[in-house]
């Protein structure tokens with residue numbers, strides 16, 4: 220059964236005619252696909268444990284920025300040694316809050332502007348990787364995005380400091396939706412980090428439906444960080460797609476701390492021989508919150524390596540889903556893939572559904588996976604208490620320690636301490 | 650003599666319903682070092698853990714008074730903040746918890762309780778580095794996860810480092826000397842000796858006379874089957890070393 224999408228039609232129609240013809244065509248196709256698909260239900264295998272009816276039932280309006288809220292959210296954002304800061308408020312680029320690159324070899328701008336200034340490049344890559352044939356939310360985003368961010372790094376460039384893309388949702392008196400869109404094009408042998416951070420005001424009900432596409436040319440070394448720090452009442456749905464050229468290295472660090480309901484689809488296509496992917500993830504749910512992580516490492520080329528480690532912290536009556544798929548095509552001989560998912564359950568009511576999914580069509584490969592679910596250890600708690608920490612402090616310290624391994628993998632040192640702090644803030648309330 | 654730091658009377662404790670401590674009596678005064686010796690499984694660690702407040706042990710009788718307060722009613726962290734310190738026989742490993750950050754959090758928890766301000770990051774670093782150097786603990790060890798990948802000796806030295814930073818009034822050392830080579834043993838002993846003061850007391854649990862050559866005890870107790878069956882001066886440890894625990898079993902066994 221398909222859910223009704225009629226409530227979104229006015230929003231859709233408004234966007235369809237915008238931009239150049241090629242974009243209008245893509246939007247139209249996405250729109251039709253979204254209409255045909257409707258919202259997924261728990262009868263869809265990929266959505267078995269995530270019921271999006273709270274989203275499907277809600278009449279979302281297009282978000283209109285609330286500037287006072289945007290400014291106060293800015294104060295909570297990561298202030299690191301970023302080379303560039305692009306600020307998007309409700310999915311639209313805001314120049315006055317952003318900081319442009321001083322270095323040569325990197326172009327960072329709004330999607331609107333990129334379409335005007337680099338039409339061929341954007342046309343070649345936008346909405347190519349993130350296929351929407353069977354993903355309604357990606358189709359919705361593609362049909363409706365108002366704006367977004369584009370980062371283009373020239374071949375051979377090594378950037379000093381990260382590109383920080385800050386997505387602020389400001390909410391409204393009624394539920395609102397925005398469709399942040401990000402395109403990252405890493406030139407041959409370029410090397411840099413992108414930090415995408417999502418923030419929203421507490422108490423607001425909104426949906427951020429984001430799509431990020433990252434294209435790594437041969438030999439590029441790209442680190443993508445995503446900090447999902449949405450409001451506790453918010454909905455966050457996101458797809459992250461990356462395509463890896465020959466000998467390129469891509470790392471996705473994904474930290475999910477907010478949202479009432481969140482869903483991430485991370486797809487990495489190891490298309491060039493010798494490419495390497497690392498998926499490093501951490502999710503934390505408490506209260507009645509729900510988070511769903513679906514990752515796909517798609518080994519297409521031979522001699523590629525993937526390492527995946529996702530850690531989950533589940534408290535209160537929180538629920539988590541981890542589905543880690545590794546698909547090895549017949550040509551992808553000598554694939555070396557390792558996947559881990561480790562979960563820490565802090566209460567009896569919390570649940571995690573964890574499932575590895577291996578689809579291997581090549582014979583000379585090494586693929587291993589493992590999932591664990593554990594609790595805090597009494598001996599560790601007692602040790603910390605015996606040194607003067609209260610039971611709550613000890614618990615928070617152990618939660619942060621559990622998350623520590625994920626954070627320690629960040630190559631951006633200034634982000635490590637900041638993210639430990641964000642995790643600590645939440646951990647103290649568990 | 651001044652007031653005792655610790656008075657234990659007829660202390661009884663069970664684990665999973667099984668009695669382990671069967672009536673322990675012990676009085677410790679400021680400035681003293683008490684050694685507790687005894688065969689494997691006699692309840693030495695249980696006594697240490699009960700005094701530190703481990704909840705797996707159920708106290709079924711008796712009392713423990715620390716500086717005039719009922720120790721058994723206090724939470725483990727309250728005991729620590731009031732100045733009780735246990736150097737664990739088996740220090741736990743906590744991956745992801747930075748050794749030095751943890752030590753600073755512990756020190757600040759204790760300072761806060763004493764009405765002091767949080768220690769300045771720079772002062773703390775200096776303090777830890779100086780103490781660590783004396784104990785032969787490398788910088789690299791300070792920056793690792795707590796006890797993760799530490800050798801047995803490194804774990805024990807790290808316990809003594811904590812002791813020297815947290816400056817407790819009552820320090821209980823549970824087999825801190827086991828598995829140490831002679832250099833480590835000397836470093837640990839020196840760490841303890843520099844901490845000895847008229848206000849502070851130590852309870853040193855050990856199997857061997859060896860440590861007591863360096864940390865000379867005022868009183869030696871022998872624990873057997875959940876009780877302290879004999880107490881004496883430092884000669885008692887020497888006698889035990891010479892005659893072995895089988896001698897003890899004979900004497901205690903025949904006395905029953």
Ligand SMILES: Nc1ncnc2c1ncn2[C@@H]1O[C@H](COP(=O)(O)OP(=O)(O)OP(=O)(O)O)[C@@H](O)[C@H]1O
Pocket residue numbers: 664665669687688689690691692693694695696705738
């Ligand atoms: N957590 C526990 N669970 C079950 N049994 C325990 C536990 N702790 C101690 N015991 C039992 O209590 C008894 C005393 O143990 P304890 O560790 O106190 O002895 P010990 O004198 O410290 O021995 P050792 O010299 O080997 O360290 C032993 O029989 C031991 O098996």
Ligand SMILES: [Mg+2]
Pocket residue numbers: 693694695738823824
């Ligand atoms: Mg013991």
